[in-house]
Amino acid sequence: MANLNDHMGRPIVAVTGIGVVTSLGVGKADNWAALTSGKSGIHPITRFPVDHLNTRISGMVDFLPSSSKGASPLTYELAETAAQEAVAEAGLDSGDFAGPLFLASPPVELDWADRFSLYNSDKQDAGAERLLRVARALKELDIFETTQFGSIADRLADRFGTRGLPITLSTACASGATAIQLGVEAIRRGECDKALSIGADGSATAEALIRFSLLSALSTHNDIPEKASKPFSKDRDGFVLAEGSGALVLESLEAALARGAPILGIMRGCGEKADDFHRTRSKPDGSPAIAAVRAALADAGLSEDEIDYVNAHGTSTPENDKMEHLSLSTVFGERIGSMPISSNKSMIGHTLSAAGAVEAAFSLMTMRESVIPPTINYDNPDPAIVLDVVPNKQRNAEVGTVLSNSFGFGGQNTCLVMAREPV
Amino acid sequence: MSSPHDVVITGIGLVSSLGEGPDAHWQKLAQPGLEPVLDAGRFAPYTIHPLPEIDWNLQIAKRGDQRQMETWQRLGTYAAGLALDDAGIKGNDELCATMDMVVAAGGGERDEAVDAAILAASESRNDRDVLLNEKLTTELRPTLFLAQLSNLLAGNISIVHKVTGSSRTFMGEEGAGVAAVETAAARIRSGQSTHVLVGGAFQTEHSDMLLGYELAGYLHRGAWKPVWQRQGGEGGGVVTGSGGAFLVLEQREHATSRGRKIYAELGPIVSGRAKRRNGGLDAEIATLLDQTALPNGELLAISGASGAHTATAAERAAFAAHPAIAARAFSTLTGHMKEAQFPFAVALAALTVERKAAYPAFDAATEKPFAGIPTTVLATAIGYHQFEGMGLIKAA
Numbered sequence: 001m002a003n004l005n006d007h008m009g010r011p012i013v014a015v016t017g018i019g020v021v022t023s024l025g026v027g028k029a030d031n032w033a034a035l036t037s038g039k040s041g042i043h044p045i046t047r048f049p050v051d052h053l054n055t056r057i058s059g060m061v062d063f064l065p066s067s068s069k070g071a072s073p074l075t076y077e078l079a080e081t082a083a084q085e086a087v088a089e090a091g092l093d094s095g096d097f098a099g100p101l102f103l104a105s106p107p108v109e110l111d112w113a114d115r116f117s118l119y120n121s122d123k124q125d126a127g128a129e130r131l132l133r134v135a136r137a138l139k140e141l142d143i144f145e146t147t148q149f150g151s152i153a154d155r156l157a158d159r160f161g162t163r164g165l166p167i168t169l170s171t172a173c174a175s176g177a178t179a180i181q182l183g184v185e186a187i188r189r190g191e192c193d194k195a196l197s198i199g200a201d202g203s204a205t206a207e208a209l210i211r212f213s214l215l216s217a218l219s220t221h222n223d224i225p226e227k228a229s230k231p232f233s234k235d236r237d238g239f240v241l242a243e244g245s246g247a248l249v250l251e252s253l254e255a256a257l258a259r260g261a262p263i264l265g266i267m268r269g270c271g272e273k274a275d276d277f278h279r280t281r282s283k284p285d286g287s288p289a290i291a292a293v294r295a296a297l298a299d300a301g302l303s304e305d306e307i308d309y310v311n312a313h314g315t316s317t318p319e320n321d322k323m324e325h326l327s328l329s330t331v332f333g334e335r336i337g338s339m340p341i342s343s344n345k346s347m348i349g350h351t352l353s354a355a356g357a358v359e360a361a362f363s364l365m366t367m368r369e370s371v372i373p374p375t376i377n378y379d380n381p382d383p384a385i386v387l388d389v390v391p392n393k394q395r396n397a398e399v400g401t402v403l404s405n406s407f408g409f410g411g412q413n414t415c416l417v418m419a420r421e422p423v
Numbered sequence: 424m425s426s427p428h429d430v431v432i433t434g435i436g437l438v439s440s441l442g443e444g445p446d447a448h449w450q451k452l453a454q455p456g457l458e459p460v461l462d463a464g465r466f467a468p469y470t471i472h473p474l475p476e477i478d479w480n481l482q483i484a485k486r487g488d489q490r491q492m493e494t495w496q497r498l499g500t501y502a503a504g505l506a507l508d509d510a511g512i513k514g515n516d517e518l519c520a521t522m523d524m525v526v527a528a529g530g531g532e533r534d535e536a537v538d539a540a541i542l543a544a545s546e547s548r549n550d551r552d553v554l555l556n557e558k559l560t561t562e563l564r565p566t567l568f569l570a571q572l573s574n575l576l577a578g579n580i581s582i583v584h585k586v587t588g589s590s591r592t593f594m595g596e597e598g599a600g601v602a603a604v605e606t607a608a609a610r611i612r613s614g615q616s617t618h619v620l621v622g623g624a625f626q627t628e629h630s631d632m633l634l635g636y637e638l639a640g641y642l643h644r645g646a647w648k649p650v651w652q653r654q655g656g657e658g659g660g661v662v663t664g665s666g667g668a669f670l671v672l673e674q675r676e677h678a679t680s681r682g683r684k685i686y687a688e689l690g691p692i693v694s695g696r697a698k699r700r701n702g703g704l705d706a707e708i709a710t711l712l713d714q715t716a717l718p719n720g721e722l723l724a725i726s727g728a729s730g731a732h733t734a735t736a737a738e739r740a741a742f743a744a745h746p747a748i749a750a751r752a753f754s755t756l757t758g759h760m761k762e763a764q765f766p767f768a769v770a771l772a773a774l775t776v777e778r779k780a781a782y783p784a785f786d787a788a789t790e791k792p793f794a795g796i797p798t799t800v801l802a803t804a805i806g807y808h809q810f811e812g813m814g815l816i817k818a819a
């Protein structure tokens with residue numbers, strides 16, 4: 001009989017369902033096959049014209065019915081698709097989930113296509129005045145709902161029958177991990193025995209791309225798209241904007257065992273620490289990221305020696321990869337050179353609000369399948385970053401525990417520790 | 424019976440058209456027949472409650488930090504600073520570094536001039552996607568993106584005030600404010616946090632912030648009226664206001680051990696998601712009122728009612744079914760502040776409990792008098808479009 005409570009007396013939280021969508025495909029099977037064979041989902045942008053753009057590649061999800069319908073509809077479809085896979089795997093009623101919903105999703109704005117169509121629907125007055133006048137005559141709520149920050153979660157709550165007020169959150173590029181953390185915490189506090197945590201991001205619009213581009217955050221290696229994301233390489237030059245979703249059904253181990261659910265992994269610990277240094281840059285000594293990793297280990301009740309593999313944030317920006325190396329080598333000491341550390345983003349790009357959830361899904365699969373997905377495009381190692389990045393080819397390995405890192409603009413640092421088996 | 428793990432309020436930071444800080448708000452709101460501060464001209468046909476004059480330097484010392492933000496983030500960072508000051512936490516490195524934070528946020532301000540120029544050009548261009556690339560790549564200020572990101576209000580609070588225990592941003596209009604307070608309280612009750620900064624801000628003086636309501640026709644037009652008197656008026660009933668509300672929530676033991684003044688105790692906080700299209704709002708509000716375990720006898724309710732016709736009528740009907748409730752809809756005097764609405768309601772409730780005196784009616788024609796000393800006060804936020812929450816605030 002497994003322990004049902006962790007080292008701090010809290011209910012152990014199991015994962016009983018996993019769902020994922022990335023530019024590599026829909027569902028765990030297709031994603032895992034592509035990811036372990038080192039296939040890239042990065043491709044030229046076709047959703048909108050690329051005239052005047054310095055970056056013309058992305059990891060957009062272009063194969064869903066909502067892919068061309070705007071950020072809100074696509075984010076909803078991504079979330080729903082991943083959640084459906086997770087809830088089905090967990091063997092739960094997909095219309096009556098009966099636990100809370102935590103959704104990490106991008107901030108919403110009125111889409112330019114809607115802005116243009118509202119504006120050009122007549123010719124009286126101009127500017128904001130015209131938009132407001134046209135807006136108040138609308139008979140349908142469709143456009144309105146794309147501008148409400150709570151609407152995607154509201155629709156998901158209807159679709160899956162989750163309980164209570166759904167929480168929509170943003171911690172920038174750490175959002176997906178925060179959604180999982182909130183679910184874990186709700187179960188540990190005894191507020192519920194299961195939770196649905198989703199990270200979804202379908203917001204790769206032209207304006208989003210331009211905004212990141214103006215901050216010099218994106219790779220401009222347009223010529224061979226699949227080679228553009230090269231975490232930990234010397235010639236890395238930015239991340240690749242991408243879309244995707246990850247969903248986990250979290251359940252107290254006790255409830256999961258009681259109903260004979262599949263135990264796909266254990267959420268051992270979560271840690272976070274905010275950085276007060278700069279809006280986009282990390283404190284030079286890496287102390288907040290270091291503190292977040294240590295907080296996650298402490299929460300998990302594990303020592304540094306007990307982590308088998310790190311699923312890196314690994315964005316492929318000069319800044320992140322350097323800082324992540326600094327913080328990991330500070331925490332893990334000399335062992336860092338021989339620990340496998342790989343970046344899924346080398347293949348799927350940076351799925352922003354979804355990244356933490358997508359990468360948690362892949363971390364759990366890494367343990368279950370005993371295969372570590374590679375960091376591809378590792379042809380020109382950065383001599384200042386000495387890591388075993390599982391270069392270019394998957395590796396068979398027994399992995400019992402994973403640390404997954406997520407760092408974001410605004411000083412957000414969130415780390416998750418997962419384990420294959422209950423203690 | 425008080426317990427060491429009770430959640431108490433030890434700091435309040437408020438900004439609205441009425442002024443800034445708990446004292447200024449108390450002094451204004453305690454005046455019977457107070458007239459609202461309105462601007463009916465700048466965004467006609469909409470009336471708004473504008474920001475008061477603010478000296479940002481008082482809470483955001485570095486000009487460089489001020490320049491990195493637009494008004495919404497400045498406003499939230501400022502209100503957060505007021506709450507930290509009030510709780511005696513500002514400038515205390517150790518308390519700030521261990522303080523958790525949950526911010527309720529929407530998005531920041533877009534560049535209206537750039538947008539207007541793109542829209543104007545779109546009238547004579549069919550290649551609108553190319554137009555967008557052409558204009559946005561050349562005319563957007565690069566760091567404006569950071570002033571728009573929802574989680575960068577929290578990010579700026581970390582940078583300016585050094586609050587770095589943890590940082591989470593909840594999105595979703597009034598519901599985000601409810602969930603932020605509810606989650607912060609749950610963290611303290613379970614021993615996960617000892618002190619949490621929680622709140623939000625809303626800057627309405629920007630056309631996109633009005634558009635966010637008006638795409639569904641929610642804004643009131645024509646002459647201003649109190650919140651409860653807008654049914655049947657022109658438009659949708661909401662009059663917005665700029666403002667912000669932050670609270671320092673603290674474990675009782677933690678607050679008393681550092682000798683802090685306690686405004687009030689936070690009782691149960693409850694939240695819900697009515698299926699409003701099926702007419703579920705009335706029943707949901709009734710359920711939430713039941714779950715809050717209302718005390719016997721006369722009860723003051725600080726209502727976050729927005730004026731939105733359906734939601735406000737439902738809240739009014741629910742109160743009518745509880746004759747002991749005397750409601751005070753503060754948006755009559757401040758305007759609707761979206762994500763900040765529930766934290767603002769909780770702050771005003773804590774203030775009336777601490778002052779041992781009730782607010783006079785904000786709308787004497789509709790709101791009942793309240794004669795007693797408010798020892799337990801209800802705070803509500805029934806979303807103008809979706810999500811509901813309420814809570815009890817008790818004498819410390």
